[in-house]
Amino acid sequence: MPRSTWPPYAKFASCRARSSAISSARSRPIASGPAPAGHPETAEDPLAVIGQSPRRKEDQRLITGRGRFIDDIAPSGVVHLALVRSTHARARIVAVDATAARTLPDVSVFLADDLPGLADPLSASRADRTNPYVRLDTPRPQRPLARSEVRYVGEPVVAVIAPDPYRAADAAELIRVEYEAWPAVVDAEAAMSAASPSVHEGASNVVGQVVKVIGDVERAFAEADLIVEDHPTHGRVTSMAIETRGLCAAFDPAVGTMTVWAAHQAPYHLRSAIAARLGLPAESIRVIAPDTGGGFGPKEGIYPEDVLVPLLAHRLGRPVKWIQTRTEFLSSSHQARQQTHHARLAATRDGRILGLDVRLVKDVGAYHYFSVHEPTNTINHLPSQYKVPAFRAEGFSVVTNKTPSAPYRGAGRPEAILVVERLLDRLAARLGLDPAEVRARNQIAPQEMPYRPGLVYRDGIAVSYDGGDYPLELRRTLDLLDYAGWRKRQADLRAKGRRIGLGIAGYLEAGGSVRPGEWATVKVDERGHVEVLIGVSGSGQGHETVFAQVCAEYLGAAFDDIRVRGGDTTLVPYGYGTGASRVAVNTGNAVAVAATEVKVKACRVAAGLLECAADDVRIEDGRAFVVGAPGRAVPLAQVARLALSDRGLVELGGPGLWATRFYAPPTVTWSSGVHAAVVEVDVETGRVTIIRYAIVHDCGRQLHPVIVDGQIVGGFAQGLGVVLGEHVVHDDSGQLLTNTLMDYPIPRADDMPPLVMEHLQFATDHNPLGVRGVGEGATGPPTAAIANAVADAFEGRLDVTDPILTPHRVYALLREAGFAPD
Structure with a gap:
């Protein structure tokens, strides 16, 4: 270019x-x-907004320092949270001495037994009910503050509140916790043994199992000319977002409402967790995701701090704020990827794949968020671009005394790629073939599309490569x-x-996870300005730009006249979160559908002004005009003003140029x-x-x-x-x-x-x-x-x-x- x-x-x-x-x-x-449905132009239309690369609307604000991140939120009277965290991976809490900290002025200290909400476990995330691979999925939920036992280095034990973060940190250092250290469980495969200590007393360390079989695997390996084996291991990583996690919560007792600002990928999910913890209706809680410096998956889960901050704000009647340090991020933000594999590939002497057999073990840490999510993703991505007639994969999720894990950008896919691509290179080396040739001999051909490999996605729908x-x-x-x-x-x-x-x-x-879809609202005001409201939050993806492009294309409004807002639970009925490469598919199409409906209403109103049929009206760059006679035009602002009192729009959803629509794709792409x-x-x-x-x-x-x-x-x-x-x-x-x-x-x-x-x-x-x-x-x-x-x-x-x-x-x-x- x-x-x-x-x-x-x-x-x-x-x-x-x-x-x-x-x-x-x-x-x-x-x-x-x-x-695209409802779109008259071809993909090569030079007037199309989609497919162009206008300057990002977000950049002017962010580059000039006018972004508003979580640490910029400072309500009047705010106090700050610091946490005393475990220094042991596995230990019994013998005693906590907070006497010195509690004598400090304006300092409050909370242990798990001090408030009912501090000891109750966090809500556990379970596997999709439609996931057909699941054989076992047993939650091991975490409490906001550890009670009697700690299970990883960095687990919160004591909460400290003070007027500023420095005094809170100083007070936390005065608290003494006595531990009885126990042997830690750090090897996931060893943890599966009956001889291993239990991470959670009296419970198995195996918390998840997924299985998928396609074809006759035993026959494929029996008839193979050669079998290649490998034992690839993917190490543990963290997402390292440029901005750490953080929350601020303010409760208004006069009206019984709470506002929570959080650098979070799923504000509506967070709202539900807070409402359940406080016993308040969800509608009384507003969660706002401000500008966020990266998410990548680990900012989608519910952490102890996510309920601690609102709970303490509710109890104290003052705004409470917590900003994670980088050291805390490395020890307590969800980690990912640690997975071992025992893999075999059966092939013919000319390099054709006959079968693939993989056993994988996922280390999910002390607690887990979607314990079988990543192993399921690994299984569904192992065959990759290649024809695999016989396939067997079994995955186990195992708890250890490490930081809890969660999906991180890729979420099981990188592990699958490593396994199958290393096997193909080992096969090529055994046969004396070039690795490119081995891949070419096994790739799915375009004329075989849509190709059905025999897999089933987590939504319960048979996989079909589109x-x-x-x-x-x-x-x-x-x-x-x-x-x-x-x-x-x-x-x-x-x-x-x-x-x-x-x-x-x-x-x-696989992207565009349904969950089950997304809402979007498109509104045109009396000045001709357009507002697009969405249920997802952004963390650098360019939502404000891309969805303005979609709206401009499908409505015909000027790109510069469109404002996109998201990450606020008051904007649309619900939002299912940013993750799983789903936002363009779900929210993008929701915006397109809503914008198309607004355009239909606008054309109906403009037809009366232009004295033509609605089908003869075209809207482009904020103007409605007659096709073939661009001089006969009216501004979109005039159409919007008239639409407010147009009774003819009742049958199209009501007066006014706005529409709220929900879009759910049939399955993943x-x-x-x-x-x-x-x-x-x-x-x-x-x-x-x-x-x-x-x-x-x-x-x-x-x-x-x-x-x-x-x-x-x-x-x-x-x-x-x-x-x-x-x-x-x-x-x-x-x-x-x-x-x-x-x-x-x-x-x-x-x-x-x-x-x-x-x-x-x-x-x-x-x-x-x-x-x-x-x-x-x-x-x-x-x-x-x-x-x-x-x-x-x-x-x-x-x-x-x-x-x-x-x-x-x-x-x-x-x-x-x-x-x-x-």
Whole structure:
């Protein structure tokens, strides 16, 4: 695309020698699927707003420092919460001495037994009732404050309230907690043994089990020409949002209402949890999600602090505020990904897959939020882009004495990609075939779409891949990488002592989770200004821009005249949260449906003003005019004023240009793509350098291409972080060893390698907009592609089973394989 339209990160790339250079090819139009329902133009319409990349409406506010984040909320008379947290992973609480803290002026201290609401367990999240894979799902709910026993380092034990956060922290340091330490349970597979201590006394450590079988697996392996085995492990990570968690709550006893500000991905869900805790009607509680610096999944759950802050505000009759420190984030915000796998692949001698058999164990920490969610996602993404005639997968969720886990960007998909893509490379090495050829021989062909692999999604509906061209994605990725050229250069460079490796990873991304859908309201006021109200909250995705584009396209209002508001439980009847790559599919189509209804009403009113049939009215850029006679026009503001008293609109829902509509897709959509990497491994140090990285992605119709680029690049960066060393580490006693950014490295700008991207746009027919989810797909492939490339640099003889490829780890692998001295 022209340099003038490159996203900012691409423009800056040429300014620093070590920064990444990003290019993006957009030569391929929407290739299949119907034009969006109710939309007269084709996808190539030059007047279309969708598919363009206008400046983000949010940016002016955020870049100039006028954003309002949770720490900017400061109601009059606010007091602050600090927490005394457990210093042991597993221990009995013998005694708590808060005498010194309670003698301080204006300081209050609360233990679990001081208020009824402090000891009651948090509401537990269960598996989807429609999930057919579930064999076991047993909640292990957490209390707001630990009572008698602690189960992970960082678990809240005592709440302290003071006039400012510094005095609250000082008071918390004066509190002494006596513990009787017990042996910690830190290995999930060992925890499954009957000999293991119970994380929750008297209960099994296995809290979830999911199973899926397709075809005759035993026969497939019996008839296979060869069987490839692998034991890949994905380490524990944290989401590391740039803004930590935080809440502020204010109760008005005069009217019995409470306002809660929270950096939360699901405000309505949080409202329900608070209402249940306080015994108040949900309508009396307003939850507002202000500007939020990243979510990624772990800000979707209900934490102890989420009920502690409102509960204490209600009890004290004063606003209460809590802002999480970075150390608290690392020890107590939900973590993710830790999963081990025992995998086998059955194949013919020409590289055709016959069967796949995987057993996985998920470490969910001391408590769990959706214990079987990620194992289910892993199972449904294991077959990926490939035809797998026989398939068996069994997943177990196991509690340990670690920080609770929750879905994090990708939520089981990165683990699946690592398993199947490493198996394919091992198969290629066994057969002496190029890894690209093995993938090409097994990919689902475009003429087989919609393809039904035999899986069933969590909504209970049989999986059907809704279009796309996986072989084309592979070919385009290899072309962008110059795969053939690098294969030739690889041998020459190897003769000179340089170890160059090439790696590939294909993937699918189920997105648009129903839950069961989303509401949206579109309103036109008497000035012709349009307000779009949505039930989801944003944390950097560009909702204010993208949904203004959708509204502009379907209503015909001027983009600059549209304002989008969300993240407030007073705006629409309900909202089901931002996550699972669902917002574009659910909320985007809800906006389109509501805007279309408003447009129908506007055309009816404008027809009377223009003395023509309603079907002859077109609305564009805030003007209603007669088709073929653009001079005969009236402004949308005039139409809106007249609509307020137009009795003819009664049959269309009532006077006025507004509509509230709910949209629910039939099931999930399936985005897809291929990543490929060229790396060099320094045998003397173990350092891995990414020379080139290519991405081809298909998320259906792109609403805002630059925002799509941002999702892809951001997802890649988080996947790269794992390779570079993002890894939550606990010792044998359950102590957290990575509790600062000194110990938990995240990628810097100069860690980003050169990227080249291309987007295919095969529109889905599962929703009017033709869109698929894009938020999570790019997070998983980097670990597999780079791991494959590192192994390829040594002819597949490096036993790479873990995507964490720090110099220390790679050098250890080199020594094991005999490529480096002991």
